[in-house]
Amino acid sequence: MAIIVQKFGGTSVANIERIKHVASLVKEEINRGNQVVVVVSAMSGKTNELVEWTNAVSDLTSHDSLKEYDSIVASGEQVTAGLLALTLQTNGLKARSWLGWQLGFKTDTTHSKARIEHIDRDAIISSLNDGYVAVIAGFQGITEENRIATLGRGGSDTSAVALAAALGAYQCDIYTDVDGIYTTDPRVVPKARRLNKIAYEEMLEMASLGAKVLQIRSVEMAMKHNVRVRVLSSFEPGEGTLLVDEEEVVERRLVTGVTYNRNEDQITLTGVPNTPGVAANIFAPLTEKEINVDMIVQNVSQSGDYTDITFTIPKADTKLAIEQLEAVKNNLGYNSLMVNENVAKVSVIGVGMRSHAGLAQKMFQTLADKSINILVITTSEIKISILIDEEYVELALRALHSAYGLDATKES
Numbered sequence: 369m370a371i372i373v374q375k376f377g378g379t380s381v382a383n384i385e386r387i388k389h390v391a392s393l394v395k396e397e398i399n400r401g402n403q404v405v406v407v408v409s410a411m412s413g414k415t416n417e418l419v420e421w422t423n424a425v426s427d428l429t430s431h432d433s434l435k436e437y438d439s440i441v442a443s444g445e446q447v448t449a450g451l452l453a454l455t456l457q458t459n460g461l462k463a464r465s466w467l468g469w470q471l472g473f474k475t476d477t478t479h480s481k482a483r484i485e486h487i488d489r490d491a492i493i494s495s496l497n498d499g500y501v502a503v504i505a506g507f508q509g510i511t512e513e514n515r516i517a518t519l520g521r522g523g524s525d526t527s528a529v530a531l532a533a534a535l536g537a538y539q540c541d542i543y544t545d546v547d548g549i550y551t552t553d554p555r556v557v558p559k560a561r562r563l564n565k566i567a568y569e570e571m572l573e574m575a576s577l578g579a580k581v582l583q584i585r586s587v588e589m590a591m592k593h594n595v596r597v598r599v600l601s602s603f604e605p606g607e608g609t610l611l612v613d614e615e616e617v618v619e620r621r622l623v624t625g626v627t628y629n630r631n632e633d634q635i636t637l638t639g640v641p642n643t644p645g646v647a648a649n650i651f652a653p654l655t656e657k658e659i660n661v662d663m664i665v666q667n668v669s670q671s672g673d674y675t676d677i678t679f680t681i682p683k684a685d686t687k688l689a690i691e692q693l694e695a696v697k698n699n700l701g702y703n704s705l706m707v708n709e710n711v712a713k714v715s716v717i718g719v720g721m722r723s724h725a726g727l728a729q730k731m732f733q734t735l736a737d738k739s740i741n742i743l744v745i746t747t748s749e750i751k752i753s754i755l756i757d758e759e760y761v762e763l764a765l766r767a768l769h770s771a772y773g774l775d776a777t778k779e780s
């Protein structure tokens with residue numbers, strides 16, 4: 369008997385009607401002769417509501433406050449796990465719900481974005497062997513201090529893939545509200561095209577660069593443990609998209625997808641004395657607070673005495689970053705600190721970039737044709753990212769999608 373992990377996201381368990389439908393999808397899988405482990409998210413909107421409640425009573429800056437945050441926001445999944453197990457029982461199946469701590473889902477102590485360290489597989493295996501469907505609350509685990517920890521937003525994907533890896537499951541099916549991975553967000557670009565297969569590495573870049581259809585860590589984990597992951601819709605039947613090794617993607621293409629991310633701010637320090645070690649001094653106080661710096665450019669003045677440094681960071685960290693940089697202003701000797709909140713990053717991704725020139729030029733020309741100004745550029749082996757004014761994101765996305773020949777035709 370093969371083990372299949374099925375994960376259902378927030379919209380898939382949004383109400384009792386949807387939960388009943390999910391129960392029917394679980395039953396179909398059992399009828400195919402498989403053992404089924406289900407991972408559920410909270411009902412859609414529930415986690416946001418819980419997060420808002422925590423924000424209403426705390427600024428959540430201390431480690432202790434984040435422990436309470438986790439205990440609160442993890443509760444949404446408890447409700448859906450119980451409701452689904454109950455619905456399955458009503459449908460004549462043996463089923464039970466599990467919370468993270470009941471399964472020995474051990475995490476580190478980075479509350480609100482904890483990493484899974486270990487899963488005790490024995491309890492689930494014996495429950496499966498007793499004929500039960502295991503319905504597991506995603507997004508949560510327990511620390512060595514015996515506190516509930518959550519895995520970061522979208523973390524149920526990671527719970528599911530981690531379980532699939534730990535149990536040696538045949539496949540991990542991630543059910544959501546779109547019928548697979550698209551060349552870009554289908555809610556923004558109607559001409560987006562569904563991909564039958566995508567390489568782990570491309571999906572990792574897409575997720576890191578803004579495609580929130582899968583949490584980044586779930587893709588990292590799938591890649592590391594070679595878990596067969598399929599993304600598909602719980603609303604309509606279909607094959608979905610399979611994550612595979614690069615060699616298995618038969619469809620040849622240079623660019624696989626286009627993504628956007630509106631969650632970063634641009635910070636510029638002007639008039640920084642251009643001396644050795646200056647970049648290290650600027651970024652040290654940010655690293656100290658675990659602030660991830662993304663795109664960086666440095667412009668040295670004509671005389672060479674001064675430099676302007678521009679970089680982007682997650683919006684959630686902007687306040688803290690400003691505090692950190694203002695505290696060392698005298699040391700760094702910069703002139704001014706400017707924040708631009710109205711920026712967005714647009715990226716094109718594809719393993720074909722390794723072997724083909726001219727793809728960056730196409731990006732720059734396409735944006736020039738639309739009179740979109742580029743603020744910052746960064747590249748890696750399989751992606752090119754640019755920072756632009758937020759107001760042009762959708763225009764840029766659509767133009768690039770067409771320019772790289774990704775638009776769906778009527779037949780596709």
Ligand code: ADP
Binds near residue numbers: 550
């Ligand atoms: P769930 O609640 O099931 O976890 P999410 O909202 O986290 O669902 O992820 C699904 C959403 O991801 C889709 O509704 C879609 O708008 C968005 N998305 C962004 N980029 C892509 C992409 N390239 N392909 C498919 N969906 C995408």
Ligand code: ASP
Binds near residue numbers: 415507521
């Ligand atoms: N409910 C959590 C969230 O909204 C986890 C998840 O849905 O994956 O982020």
Ligand code: MG
Binds near residue numbers: 522525581582
């Ligand atoms: Mg999600």
